Amino acid sequence: MNRNAQAVVLAALGALTLRVSVTDEHTRYVNAAMKWPLVVSGVLMLLLALSRVLRREDGGEPTTPAVWVLLLPVVVGLAVQPAALGAYVADRRVNDVSAQQYDEPAVDPLPRDRTTDVGLAEFVSLAAGYGEALAGREVRLVGFVTHADGAWFVNRLTISCCAADASAFRVRIDAGDVRVDVPAEKTWVRVVGRWAEGTGVEGVDLPALRASAVEEVPAPRQPYE
Amino acid sequence: MSMILITIPAMAPSRTLAPWRARPAPSAPGSTAPPADRQVWIALLVLLAAVPAQRLLADPLGNEAFQAWATVFLAIVVQSIPFLVLGVLLSGLISALLSEKVVSRVLPRNPLLAVPVAGIAGVGLPTCECAAVPVAGGLARRGVPAAVALTFLLAAPAVNPAVIVSTAVAFQGRTDMVLARFVASMLVAVVIGWIYVVLTRRVPALRLPRIAEAGHAHGGESRWGRFVAAAWHDALPAAGFLVIGAVIAAAINVFVPLDVVESVADQWLLAVVALAAFAFLVALCSEADAFIAVSLTAFSDTAKLVFLVVGPAMDVKLAAMEAGQFGRAFAAQFVPLVLVVATVVATVVGTVLL
Numbered sequence: 001m002n003r004n005a006q007a008v009v010l011a012a013l014g015a016l017t018l019r020v021s022v023t024d025e026h027t028r029y030v031n032a033a034m035k036w037p038l039v040v041s042g043v044l045m046l047l048l049a050l051s052r053v054l055r056r057e058d059g060g061e062p063t064t065p066a067v068w069v070l071l072l073p074v075v076v077g078l079a080v081q082p083a084a085l086g087a088y089v090a091d092r093r094v095n096d097v098s099a100q101q102y103d104e105p106a107v108d109p110l111p112r113d114r115t116t117d118v119g120l121a122e123f124v125s126l127a128a129g130y131g132e133a134l135a136g137r138e139v140r141l142v143g144f145v146t147h148a149d150g151a152w153f154v155n156r157l158t159i160s161c162c163a164a165d166a167s168a169f170r171v172r173i174d175a176g177d178v179r180v181d182v183p184a185e186k187t188w189v190r191v192v193g194r195w196a197e198g199t200g201v202e203g204v205d206l207p208a209l210r211a212s213a214v215e216e217v218p219a220p221r222q223p224y225e
Numbered sequence: 226m227s228m229i230l231i232t233i234p235a236m237a238p239s240r241t242l243a244p245w246r247a248r249p250a251p252s253a254p255g256s257t258a259p260p261a262d263r264q265v266w267i268a269l270l271v272l273l274a275a276v277p278a279q280r281l282l283a284d285p286l287g288n289e290a291f292q293a294w295a296t297v298f299l300a301i302v303v304q305s306i307p308f309l310v311l312g313v314l315l316s317g318l319i320s321a322l323l324s325e326k327v328v329s330r331v332l333p334r335n336p337l338l339a340v341p342v343a344g345i346a347g348v349g350l351p352t353c354e355c356a357a358v359p360v361a362g363g364l365a366r367r368g369v370p371a372a373v374a375l376t377f378l379l380a381a382p383a384v385n386p387a388v389i390v391s392t393a394v395a396f397q398g399r400t401d402m403v404l405a406r407f408v409a410s411m412l413v414a415v416v417i418g419w420i421y422v423v424l425t426r427r428v429p430a431l432r433l434p435r436i437a438e439a440g441h442a443h444g445g446e447s448r449w450g451r452f453v454a455a456a457w458h459d460a461l462p463a464a465g466f467l468v469i470g471a472v473i474a475a476a477i478n479v480f481v482p483l484d485v486v487e488s489v490a491d492q493w494l495l496a497v498v499a500l501a502a503f504a505f506l507v508a509l510c511s512e513a514d515a516f517i518a519v520s521l522t523a524f525s526d527t528a529k530l531v532f533l534v535v536g537p538a539m540d541v542k543l544a545a546m547e548a549g550q551f552g553r554a555f556a557a558q559f560v561p562l563v564l565v566v567a568t569v570v571a572t573v574v575g576t577v578l579l
Contacts, residue, residue: 005264006461012272013464017306020299029300037307044310048460051453066465066549071271073302073468078275080286082295089293092482160391161353161513163300164478167520 001067007052009067012074014045020077027222028084030162084223087146087186090155090168094206110137115192117142119225120156120169127200127207134195141171141191141209142220145183152182153206154191158225166224172199176210188219290479298475301542304510305355305467312356313460316363320455321448325368336370340418343373344411347380353510354382354537355467358546359459365436366455372425375434376418378547379563382511383410383537392533395515401579402526409534409574413567420562432558434551459550466549470542474508481506483521490523500528501568504536505544511537527575534571539563 001009020026021038030038076082110116110133118126118139126134143154152173157166173180176193183189193211200207279286286292332339350357361378365371382388384407396402424431486503489495500521509517514536518529539560548556 002264003457004262005268006457008265008268008272010461012268013306017303020303026303028296029303034304034307037311038303041307041310044314045460048453048456052457064462064465064549066469066545067461068268069465069468070461071268072472073299074272075275075278076295076299078272079278079282080292080295081279082292082299085293085296088289089479159513160516161510162304164297164304164474164507165509165513165517167516 001065003052006067007049009070009074010045011049013070014042014049016042016074016077017045018042024221027224028082028163031159032222084219085157085163085166086144086223087155089157089166090144090146090170093166093168094155094170109133110139112137114138115140119158120154120171121158121167121225123171123195123209124169124200124203124207127195128203130201131195131197135197136194138192138194138212139209141193142188142217143171144188144219145185146170147182147185154189154209156225157223163224169225170206172206172208173214174208174210176212178212180211180214183214183216188217190215190217293479294475297478298471301471301474301508302468305353305471305542306464308353308355309359309460309464309467311352312359313456313463315350315356316359316459317452317455319360319363319367321452323364323367328364328368332369332373336372336422337419339370339373340376340422341415343369343377343418344380344384344414347377347382347384347414348386350381351385351387352382353512354540354543355463355546357381358543358550359463362434362436362459362550363455365434370422371433371436372418372421375421375559376414378414379417379538380411380414383407383414383534388511388515388537391512392515395519402530405530405574405578406533408578409530409567409571410537412574413534413538413563413570416566416570417563420566432552432555434547434555434559436551462549463546466545467542470508470540470545473541474506477506487521487523490521490525490528493525496524496528497531497568497572500524500532501535501564504532505540505564507536508540508542509536525575526579527572530575530579531568531571534574535564535567538567 017038019042020029021035021042024032024035026032026034026038110118115138118141120141120143123134123139123141141154143156146153146155153170154173155168155170157168159166173191173193174196191209191211192213193209196208196210199205333342347357350360357378360381361374364377365374369377389403389407392406393400393403421431421433425433486499489499504514507517514533518532521529521532524532544556544560547559551559
């Protein structure tokens with residue numbers, strides 16, 4: 001590939017990088033904290049492409065044809081615009097992660113007098129650790145809905161670096177004192193309820209929440225925990 | 226959403242073609258037609274065609290499995306870009322600022338001693354493995370012996386503070402696992418370096434990395450010129466090969482469920498080989514792989530250690546990048562050599578320490 005074409009490819013890749021970071025689309029792919037490194041990288045790639053135009057004395061330097069492959073992420077970014085990982089991955093990796101990963105030895109018990117926001121990963125691991133910090137407390141979970149075997153579940157994925165290392169966490173929602181309508185699959189919901197004691201201990205079964213209120217919410221800005 | 230990108234193809238022709246039209250001769254040595262022109266237009270057409278493709282192909286592209294692949298593929302690319310840019314910047318800085326004189330003063334004259342020094346220097350580059358490839362290339366260009374640069378390449382992604390901390394967090398402060406990972410990774414890097422030092426002269430079939438002199442022809446003499454030339458030289462081939470690796474890694478990641486790997490967990494040897502292969506194929510960041518390793522509960526600690534040691538030393542995207550940076554003949558020997566050494570060393574260290 002000659003240098004003019006390389007400049008076009010590099011500019012396109014830089015523009016893609018800039019776009020996904022400026023629009024916060026990057027949270028579908030990587031840790032939200034990568035925003036500014038991505039912005040800077042996108043700008044630098046555009047500048048490097050521009051330097052090709054300014055430094056005209058460069059001759060044509062043929063490089064590896066592998067450079068053509070750089071068009072692929074740009075094309076995928078434009079033509080597919082993939083959504084954040086969701087039910088497809090959740091079905092495959094549900095609560096795979098051993099409970100000990102998130103099971104801090106000294107967890108402060110959740111307050112009893114008010115409702116606490118708890119992450120799905122934290123809820124699953126607290127339940128796995130015999131739920132002492134969880135029992136009797138009212139918690140609020142946010143996640144997307146899946147259905148299976150006549151039950152419904154709230155799911156959330158966690159990532160540490162990027163979507164390639166995603167883990168899935170799932171909690172079964174049982175009817176509590178109040179009847180709740182079952183939300184459609186893939187909608188995002190906020191569920192208030194209490195841990196069904198004894199479920200999910202040591203990860204042998206799915207932990208369950210006895211729901212007292214369910215409301216649909218828009219997908220959060222950061223799809224992963 | 227796609228505003229920025231649409232303006233690029235619109236602006237690019239006038240910017241990039243105008244200088245070419247002004248001076249048509251030098252950009253296409255040895256060919257008669259204007260292939261330069263054609264390649265630019267092909268690239269632009271591919272980019273422009275992607276926009277209507279979204280509408281026309283909405284159904285096949287909406288397939289859940291394909292969407293998941295696309296997300297993971299873009300995730301690996303997007304995650305790597307800042308580290309690759311950082312690596313290219315560092316490599317450019319090395320090319321511009323580090324002189325052969327300084328290198329020879331800092332490094333021990335004896336390459337057998339210089340190898341462990343390079344391994345310890347790897348502690349100072351707290352990034353994922355994508356940054357290490359261009360940095361190692363930059364070091365080799367500045368007169369660092371190839372074997373020493375390779376040790377740095379293998380050590381840097383595995384023994385730096387960011388990886389140590391993330392391993393400790395994932396494994397709940399199990400210091401034996403953190404220590405075993407550090408020791409095994411450092412050993413792999415040093416052993417490979419020594420293999421190259423010792424065998425280079427005795428085994429003529431052993432290929433050394435191809436070190437292309439960036440900016441030799443037209444980078445100019447100025448530091449800035451050398452910097453930009455090195456950046457150009459390193460950035461695109463490395464990124465291109467990285468994308469090829471990401472295509473494969475994302476497919477493995479999405480379509481091979483962990484249960485398939487776990488089905489061999491109770492057979493000692495198979496488990497070690499399976500996790501080494503898995504680490505090679507999924508190509509996780511060295512700062513994230515400990516979180517996956519800890520979830521492989523069916524496996525022994527030694528097998529998990531193999532996963533943690535092989536991954537940062539060699540995986541499918543690194544292999545592709547190294548083939549691009551150092552030549553395919555070199556990579557064809559280096560990649561299997563590192564895989565075998567890393568698997569064996571990690572197994573031994575795991576058996577002793579865990």
